[in-house]
Amino acid sequence: MRRNYIEHGERYIDRPWSSLPATEFARFKTDGNRTGYETLCFNKRRQLVALVMAEVMEGKGRFMPDIVNGLQSTLEETWWGLPAHYGTKMQRAEDQNVDLFNAETAGMVAWISYVLEERLDSFSPLLRKRIDSEIARRILDPAVKNNYWWKRAGMNWNPWIASNWLTCILFCEHDDKRRAEGIGQIIHALDAFIDAYPEDGGCDEGPGYWDRAAASLYECLALLRAATGGTVDMSHEQKIKAMGSYIYKMYIGNGYYVNFADAHNNRNMQQVNVVYPFGLYLGDRTMTSFAAYTAQKARITERAATIYDRSGNWPTLGRELMMLGNINSMLRETPAEPATADVWLPDLQIMTARRGGLFVATKGGHNGESHNHNDVGSFIVYTDGEPLLIDPGVGSYTAQTFSNGRYGIWTMQSQYHNLPMINCTGQKDGKKYAARNISYTRGSLSMDLAGCYPDSAEVTEWTRSVKASSKGVEVTENYTLREHRGTTALTLMTVTRPDILCDGTIALNGGRRIAYDPKQLSVSIEDISPMLDAHLKGVWGEKMYRIVMTVKGNKTKGSIRYKVI
Incomplete structure (x- = not known):
C-alpha cells in the first residue's frame, strides 16, 4: 500500500499547477454546464492530495516542493467553491460564501497543515500562518457570523460542511473563545440534522448521498470524541446506529445499491475509507465486515491510491488518514457481503x-x-x-x-x-x-x-x-x-x-x-x-x-x- 501511494504521487512530480479559468467558472450561467469547472477543480485537488499521501508514506521530503507550490496555488484562488453554489450576495471578489467545496478544500488544506506541520515550517513558518489566515477568511469567520440555511438543514450540506468546518477549527483556530463559539454552533447544527433524520435511519437522498450525509456526521462525531477525550460519544445512540446500517441495508449485491433519488452511480459508490471507521465507531460487525469485503474486491492493498479517482474531490484526506489509522484492523477483518433477506x-x-x-x-x-x-x-x-x-x-x-x-x-x-x-x-x-x-x-x-x-x-x-x-x-x-x-x-x-x-x-x-x-x-x-x-x-x-x-x-x-x- 505504501508503494502504491508513493508511485501514484510520483506521477505528479514537477507537473505544473493549473489555474482555474474564470471563463470556465462562468459557463454555469452562460450555458448551464457545471462539470467543466468541477473537473478542473477536482483534478487539481487530487493532484495535491496524491503528493501529500506520497510524502506521508515516504517521509523524505521528496514531494515537498510540489506540495508547497500546490498549496500556494490553491491559497491564491479567489474562491474555493463551485459555480453552481455561487451566492447572489457575493458582489466583490473578496466575498466568501461557505458552500460544500469551499468547506471541502478548507478541510483538505487544514489536514495538510496538520500532518506536514514540521516540513512546511522548515520551508517557511509563514506558509502555515498564511493557511490559518486563509481558512479564517474563507470559512471560520463567515461560518460563525452568518446564519447559513444549512445549519438548520436535515440534508447533506449540514454535516458535509460541518465536518470540514470542525476540522478547520481544531487545526487552525488558536483562539479558545472563537474555537468554543464555532464548536458550539457546529453541535447545534448537528442536532438539527439528527433531529430531522427519520428514526429508521433512512436517507431520503438515497445511498449515493449517504456518503455525505450520515457518513459526514460520523466524521464530526469521531473528531468530537477525539477532541474531547471521549466525553462526546454518540456511538451507542440507536438513531446513529440506524443511520450507519442504512448503507448495507440498501446493498443489492455485486457492488450494486438501491438507487432511488439522485444516484450518480449505483455501483461501488461507497468509500471504504469512511464505511470501515464508521462501523468500528458503532461496533457494527456487519458494517465492518462489509467494508472489508468492499476493500478486498477493490484490491485496496494494491490500488489504495487510485480506487477513489472517480469519487469527486478525491480523496477526502481526513477520511483516508483515519482509515489508515485502522488499516491493520480492517485487513484482519473477515470479509462478508451483506445479504439481508x-x-x-x-x-x-x-x-x-x-x-x-x-x-x-x-x-x-x-x-x-x-x-x-x-x-x-x-x-x-x-x-x-x-x-x-x-x-x-x-x-x-x-x-x-x-x-x-x-x-x-x-x-x-x-x-x-x-x-x-x-x-x-x-x-x-x-x-x-x-x-x-x-x-x-x-x-x-x-x-x-x-x-x-x-x-x-x-x-x-x-x-x-x-x-x-x-x-x-x-x-x-x-x-x-x-x-x-x-x-x-x-x-x-x-x-x-x-x-x-x-x-x-x-x-x-x-x-x-x-x-x-x-x-x-x-x-x-x-x-x-x-x-x-x-x-x-x-x-x-x-x-x-x-x-x-x-x-x-x-x-x-x-x-x-x-x-x-
Whole structure:
C-alpha cells in the first residue's frame, strides 16, 4: 500500500499547477454546464492530495516542493467553491460564501497543515500562518457570523460542511473563545440534522448521498470524541446506529445499491475509507465486515491510491488518514457481503426483499423529498446481482437540475420509472403528492398511489402491491378512475433489449421473463438510448429501453396482475 501511494504521487512530480479559468467558472450561467469547472477543480485537488499521501508514506521530503507550490496555488484562488453554489450576495471578489467545496478544500488544506506541520515550517513558518489566515477568511469567520440555511438543514450540506468546518477549527483556530463559539454552533447544527433524520435511519437522498450525509456526521462525531477525550460519544445512540446500517441495508449485491433519488452511480459508490471507521465507531460487525469485503474486491492493498479517482474531490484526506489509522484492523477483518433477506424502513417507506437470486426494492414516501424524483411506488428488480428492471438514476448535473425546470428532465419524471401513466398523466412533484394506506408484511408492500397524481389523471384509487417470493415478484394494480380520458399504461425500465413473445411474456436478460395477460395489456418496446448522456452511459452502458404495457379498453375500474419470474 505504501508503494502504491508513493508511485501514484510520483506521477505528479514537477507537473505544473493549473489555474482555474474564470471563463470556465462562468459557463454555469452562460450555458448551464457545471462539470467543466468541477473537473478542473477536482483534478487539481487530487493532484495535491496524491503528493501529500506520497510524502506521508515516504517521509523524505521528496514531494515537498510540489506540495508547497500546490498549496500556494490553491491559497491564491479567489474562491474555493463551485459555480453552481455561487451566492447572489457575493458582489466583490473578496466575498466568501461557505458552500460544500469551499468547506471541502478548507478541510483538505487544514489536514495538510496538520500532518506536514514540521516540513512546511522548515520551508517557511509563514506558509502555515498564511493557511490559518486563509481558512479564517474563507470559512471560520463567515461560518460563525452568518446564519447559513444549512445549519438548520436535515440534508447533506449540514454535516458535509460541518465536518470540514470542525476540522478547520481544531487545526487552525488558536483562539479558545472563537474555537468554543464555532464548536458550539457546529453541535447545534448537528442536532438539527439528527433531529430531522427519520428514526429508521433512512436517507431520503438515497445511498449515493449517504456518503455525505450520515457518513459526514460520523466524521464530526469521531473528531468530537477525539477532541474531547471521549466525553462526546454518540456511538451507542440507536438513531446513529440506524443511520450507519442504512448503507448495507440498501446493498443489492455485486457492488450494486438501491438507487432511488439522485444516484450518480449505483455501483461501488461507497468509500471504504469512511464505511470501515464508521462501523468500528458503532461496533457494527456487519458494517465492518462489509467494508472489508468492499476493500478486498477493490484490491485496496494494491490500488489504495487510485480506487477513489472517480469519487469527486478525491480523496477526502481526513477520511483516508483515519482509515489508515485502522488499516491493520480492517485487513484482519473477515470479509462478508451483506445479504439481508428483508428490510423495512417505515419512515422512508422503503422495502427490500431477497428471494433466491431475485432482489426487489420498492418505495412509498412523497414527491417532495431531498433530491426527489417523481417516483412514489416505483420498484426495481435485480437477478443474481445484475439489473433487470431499473431506476435510471440521474444524468450529469447542470443548471437545470436544481432549478424550477428540474422536472423537465426526463430522469426525474414518473414515466421513466417503473410506474403507471394514468390517463396520459404522470406523477406531480411536491410533498403533498404522497403514498397513502401503506401496508407492509415481510416481502410485500402495498400502497395507494392516487394521491401522487394531479387532478387531471382522474384517479380515485390506484393500489399497487409488490410481493416477492421464491417464485418471483408479483405486482398487482387495483384501480378506480373517475373517467377514461386517455391512455393508461404501465412503464418498466431495463438496460437489455426485451423480446415480446407470443404467449403473454416478455423475455428479459438472465433467463427471466415478465408474464402478463395479453387480454388486458398490449406491449411495446421503446429504445430510449439516444436520451442517455455521457454520465448515464458510463453507469448503464450504451442502451436503455422502456417497456410500455398499455391497458386495453376504456374501463374505469379494474385489476391487473403481472409477474417477474
